Amino acid sequence: MTTPRTARLGIAVALLLCVSACGTETSGPVEATKSVPEEAEESGGPSDERPISCTGEAPGWPASAMDGGIASRLPADELTRALEALAARAGIDAPSALQDADVHEAPWFVLAETKTSVVVATGSWDGGGPGRDGEVVRLKASGAGWQVQSWGDCRNLAPVVDPGLQWVRIDAATDLDPASTEVTVEVTEGGCTSGRDPRPFLQEPTLVEDDDSVVVFWTSEAPEGANNCVGNQPVPHPLRLGEPLGDRELLDGSRWPARPVPRRR
Structure with a gap:
């Protein structure tokens, strides 16, 4: 797997919430992607701000x-x-x-x-x-x-999510070796999904990295039809960073403003 492309703070706002084909289960750490957002006429504001x-x-x-x-x-x-x-x-x-x-x-x-x-x-x-x-x-x-x-x-x-997708919440991060570019996080889908395992439906996350923090924007494919609200359980999943985490704060971008991810040893 190649090293993911990461965004510095100066271009962080040029990233789309997420891109990638859906429904593919990954066997290793998920890599970050970046792309250009839609023009501001539809979002109601300038194109250099994430709606x-x-x-x-x-x-x-x-x-x-x-x-x-x-x-x-x-x-x-x-x-x-x-x-x-x-x-x-x-x-x-x-x-x-x-x-x-x-x-x-x-x-x-x-x-x-x-x-x-x-x-x-x-x-x-x-x-x-x-x-x-x-x-x-x-x-x-x-x-x-x-x-x-x-x-x-x-x-x-x-942040506004693309049609057909929903936010994934990051509940905790474990196995935190400051010298490593791989972090294990616990992810939980939002909404009613009949308690499915979210991993086959995860999209590739977008990482926004700077000297102080790593913000993770992660979505999954929204389920179709009627689903039960039985409660979604967090599942562990590896995440690959562009650079070693060091003492930077890991933030969950599924809410605004982004929230710190609890750390567990």
């Missing part, structure tokens, strides 16, 4: 959009009408920032937009995500205007 969203659902937005929003190309009155209709219809179930308030004066802004969908933030937000009353409203194109598709809180921010 994030609630649980990784598209469309996503750059983290910077959570501090005041993006410069929307849509007429504000069209979005206002859709939010007014939501507040009137949903009543006490509407986003709290829109209840008993003039929508024109209520705190809301656009996080992301495409030709057919818009994601609106309501309530308080900052660069770290939603505040206590922060929620999202998803709109879809309907005739000459916009119609509410869904709304709710946004507590689990994650």
Whole structure:
């Protein structure tokens, strides 16, 4: 197996979440890959930022959009009408920032937009995500205007994942020899998978390495059809780094911001 290509911090944001054919079981350490992300017009932000969203659902937005929003190309009155209709219809179930308030004066802004969908933030937000009353409203194109598709809180921010894939969580790292480029990690699929072994469905992860950390972005093929939510068990799997781990921190990129991976000896 060849040494994986790794990304330095300066080009880390140019990586796509994951690439590779699916459904192939690996017998050795998994290598990292890198590629160029889609243009920002569909993600709602500049192309040099990895889009994030609630649980990784598209469309996503750059983290910077959570501090005041993006410069929307849509007429504000069209979005206002859709939010007014939501507040009137949903009543006490509407986003709290829109209840008993003039929508024109209520705190809301656009996080992301495409030709057919818009994601609106309501309530308080900052660069770290939603505040206590922060929620999202998803709109879809309907005739000459916009119609509410869904709304709710946004507590689990994650990088946007490609269609047909789902995030794999890294629960622990073992056999940590600082001089080695191979690390054993415990991986767990998200969602309902009927308790399957995830290893045959793992995609090749993307590693973003710099002098201080190694961020692992890892996905698996999402199951089709109905599946039981019996609980997904972590399984060990080897991971090959571009350079020895040393004293760098290993981070799980399945959530935003990336989270430290617990170490077990």
